[in-house]
Amino acid sequence: MKTSAAIAFTVILIILIGLGTAPHAESHTKSGTAEAAVHAFFDHVKAHDWDDAYAMVNPGDGVSKESFIRDIAGNNGSLKTISSIQKVDTKTLNDSGSEANVRADLQWSTAVGAVHETRDFKLTNSGGDWKLDWSAPQQVPTAADAKPVQTNYLRWDIVQSGASSNEWGVANAEPPRTRIISMNAVDYNGSVVIMGEVVNEDTVPGFVTINADLIGQDGNSLAQESSFDKISHTLLPKEVSPFRIDFPGRKLAEVKSVRISPTNLLVPASADPLVGVFDQHIEKDATGKAVLRGQLTNQSGLVVNIPHVLATFYDKSGKVIWVSDGYLDQALKPNQQVPFAVDLRDDLANQVQNYRVTVNYYNSSRS
Amino acid sequence: MTKNFNTLFIILALACAAYAQITVPQQATAGESATLTASSGGTLYLIGPGTAIKRDVKSGEVTLSADDLAYAGRYTAIVNGNAQSLYVSPAKPQKLSFMARPSRVPVAQPNVISGAVFVLDHNDNLVTQPGAVKFELGVTGQAPVSQSVPTKDGIAYIRAASGKREGPAQFTASVGDIVVRRIVQQVASDPCNLRMKAQRSGNDIAVETEPVRDCSGNPVPDGTIVTFIETTNEHGKSTVDARVKHGIAKAMLPAQPGATLTVASGVVLGNEIRWGGQ
Amino acid sequence: MSAAKSSNRMTFFLLAMLFLLSSIPAVMIHARAWDEADNSSRFDFTNSSTAPRELEDQTQTAIKREYAAAWQNMEDALAQNRIDLVDKSFVGGERDQLLRQIDQQKKNGLSSKLDDRSHKVEFAFYSPEGTAIELHDTVELSQETMDGGKSVHSDNATQKYVVIFTLVGDKWKVRTLQEMQ
């Protein structure tokens, strides 16, 4: 009786452990399809198993294991180095048995929030194993291309006056004078969106944040929001930045007026980096959505760890009709070009007459 | 017997009180001593701005120290229930509170610099007596603009235009030998006659502005943003927000045949170049 | 019958008490409102246009509020010898002056009761950069000096003041409150 009870309890325990462990194992064994291969590939990426991930790709020419890892894991403190894959949804576009195209909707958890990416993969079936065709990222500068680039080394620092704050008549340097040169309010997706442009009219760099209050018909504040990260905060003299403030769950019909309160601050700043925005054009992406594409070129000596692109769209009367932004997950080394794409509302695509791209950035070495 | 004596004593005291007299000076100055006379001894109370004194005094002259009368205003002296008021006027000007704004101003702008002066004595009393404040504003190497403004209730103010030359302007206010100095940094205003030139540089076009100056000829400060824009039919648009350095802004644009190059800074547009070169 | 009567009487009594209790908060609220209304009605601001800068409505409303509060804080500070009230409304020279007076009053066991009955206030100057305002005020007030509990002297006067407000952070404070001859 003693032994049989012990065996029974042991068997029950083993069965329960089996029930708990089976589902995990199952997901690893089922890789017969192209989609499953993409899922398995990103499982390795999530677990930072670069060797297993590299084993699942057909490297194109110029793709070594190191460049593959730099491409998938990011380098130079780029946004990808501080991101992790969160969710992968796949759809097979076509599958001929030996070759397949799979579209992957990737959701990354990054240091600036959730970032969605749609990427098409071409897979080839070699001996029952689907492998992803992996080509080299555009224009990675080789050593031969490196050429000296002048760094501006222009820098402002703030020297506060020593006088005590309430000595009558004495004051520190005033904050820079900024001016909102255009503003527009629209309803979009169940939100009120306030957008416009702000210019630094002064001769010293300024740090701008913009808050807005929606005033209801009864004169009271309905909601208060800020531009948050949809603005380039640090403005050099004569620099223009777009701003956009979203009020979720509000309608323009309930708004009587908007009280905009920009806050300016005199801050130390650097004139570097100098980033050119080339080949800007509006086109449809793979999913048929209107996007503004272009290339960022770093014409200064400073590495830009996380570039942030803000695009302002104007109609033919020059009015701002939309502002959108996007983060690049690749760092921008001197002399390097990196492609970018920023969404544009499909319903406005044909009204857009002109556009302007501003590049904001974060440098980990700066702070 | 003792009851009668007490009654007599009270009557005498009341009589003395009624008879006691104080005489105060007609005019006193803040921060200077003064003398009042009391016809009988007793407790002196002196109540006034910043003052609440209680002191036993004998009959005759009572000296009030400079510290007792530090602040201008109305004082009340009370001895044995008798009170007299005296007005202490502010002393001569010793200090100037000079508010000059702004600390940074574009050149050649009318009425942008303002100065307001409050004339005070050494105890921060407002010197309300009439007087005059001399204002001077000038950039080194140029003759300063000077103007004398009468004070009204201790205040004088002036508005002035900014000079044509950029640089730190000395803005002074003086009353007699009391001088207070402020610095107003006159800076270049918006760029004027923005012009650029372009030349081939490998696969790119090197664009460079002529020294960027404002309409008064002052070079714009380093770091000012100058935007170069290249528009083509096939390759869309390319822009570079260059920074002025030593008065000149440079950038590299991709060499696209048939491109149109333009330059702008803030709200000012410069010249346009049509790039036909290969 | 008398039981029913006494129970009615008890019910009536309870209702009365309830009514009394509920009316106390209402009276207190109104009392405060009357006090505030009384406080600001003593001040008659003549809206002469200021120079060299035009006075904005928002600034004018703030000055009226702060000036009435300044007199109230000064009166309470001098009557109760409390220095914490001075910092609420005064800065610079005037603050030092009031702190010295309170210090001397404490040393000599004195206190002053000020009662400002009416103010005729005129905006005289508003500095170009908007950080200083000068007022001229003609005040009818009575002042009583107390030595311990005993009144030493009291008098009524009509006195002219020159008042200078300056902006400290985002609040207007009195920097000068000087009697003029």
Added chain:
Amino acid sequence: MGKPDSEFLNQNCLWAEFVCPPFLKRPTENKRGIQLFSSTPVREYTYGKNESAIASPGMVALLAIAVHGPLLLMQLPAFAAGSQTQMFLAKHYANDWFGLWNSHWFGGFSQTTSAPLTQQVVALLSHVFGITAAYMVTQLAVVVLLALAVYRFARVWTGERTAPIAGIGSIFLGSLALLVYRDGALPATAGTALAIFGASFLYGFARGNEMLSLVKAVLLLIAAACCDSMTAVYGILLFALPTLWLASADSTDEEYGERRSTAATFIRGVIVLAVCAVVSGFILAPFWSSVFHSSHRLLAPDETAGNFLLQGSTALRYWIVPFGFMILALPYLFLSGFAARRTRALFLAFYVALIVGLGATTPVAKYLLGGFENALSVELFTFWATLLALPLVAVLVIELVARYQQRAVVLVWVAAVLTFAAPLAWMTYHPSTENRFRTDYIANFLNRDNHAQFRYLTLGFGSQFAEVASRTNASTVDGIGNGMLPEAREFGVSHLDNAKAYGSAGMEALRAVLKHANQYGLKFIFVRDRYYEPLIAFAGWRQVEAYENGNVTLWSKEDVPPARDLQTHQTLPGIERTLWGVVPLLCLILALLLMIATPERDEEVETMALPPTGTDPIRAQEAI
């Protein structure tokens, strides 16, 4: 075996006139003496040699102090996340006992979102020792209580001689060391100790119908429920139900006292449990309503115990180290635990706790724990499994010693010490706080120049989060526990300091809160993990200070107005606040006093039934 023919005056505490002759001190196995009743029926175990207990409860308590005292005096758990949270909450009770609204976390939250008893005890003692020392003293008292509770519990199950061995075993448990020194889980260990005590007295009432045991059981079980929610919901049942089963199993066996109906014995015990549940539910009504109304909470990876087979490090941390050498006893437990009739229920309870303690390795934990499932709760079940196994392990030890004499004694002691040392060694190689940093700079900044009128947020502080909160009077929008800001609640993220661990939901929650920084007066952000710098730099904060040569940086936003009250203040009715502030502590103090005032009569010998001699009635009198 004949029934004594005398009528005893009071079953509670009696002592027969005839004292057993010395030569009977070591009766052979089948000899029976006169039936001796003590206040708690203590029975000879059906097998194994009867020898007198190797150590008294006092000696076990002293050993517990000797082992844990130095470690707690060194304040090892002072920087564990759990202990910092307890000290932070205790500090509020010390300042404002009945004011349950604490404005320092979540922009203001109610202290009723966590069970109060241990925090109140630490708060009381903090007036004498200071907050950190008070926490250590309380934890030491709990460890001693636990040893005594296991002593009593083992005596109920496996007899007098196994009690001290089990009591000593509880001192050296690896699972206890991890909970105390790694997690700072004072509420869980305190609740468990009180629950085990309560279960043992419940046996006394259910089997022997003793009123004193009833009172002690009720007070102890209520106090246990007021310490920790897991113990209240699962722990008490895990210890009390098997004990009730034992009482009803013994009810028909005269060896354990007067014969009673099995059903009545069980129902009597269940009624007591029900009463305790209702009373503690009524006392902690605000807490239970916050637990059962709390919105869905995401768990960070380090808050979920994964599958032990797939993650070796998780298996090591949550199973191998806590069990230690007790793993070697598993075969014996499986073989003899269920086989012996009296310990069958004990083995089943151990078996359930063992399975749930395996976390995601089996599906049971998910279904059984539901919303309570997290790493700490899984670790707690492993702790309970080791405690439930101790009586059986004690029997094994007795058999080993009986068979292998001195060698067995040495081996058992070495196994015990190594089982206790392993987790301490493991903690050295896996410290809960990677390179600790000083937090006084931060507290000094917040406490000077009116900075406390703004709210602050820490990012990447980990277990030192609560340490900052308890040193400053400023308020933060973050916190630990059931509170959440509306923006964070939408994503189910309850701890912004560790936002990145929740993946994109965590970063989106952090974005949402930072977007409304002006409304919360959130001006200062202290960053220790540079991962968060890009977001706050893009959002409009600027670095203004660097501490610990850049290890911690302070970021500030200029346009933030001073913090306003969020109008979320909930004031409980006076009666609830009084119940909350008085009753839990009262139950604990009364229970301890009763246990001290009415100690068990120490048994020199096991029960012996002497054959009735002739017709003289056996005269028995109440023991003094």
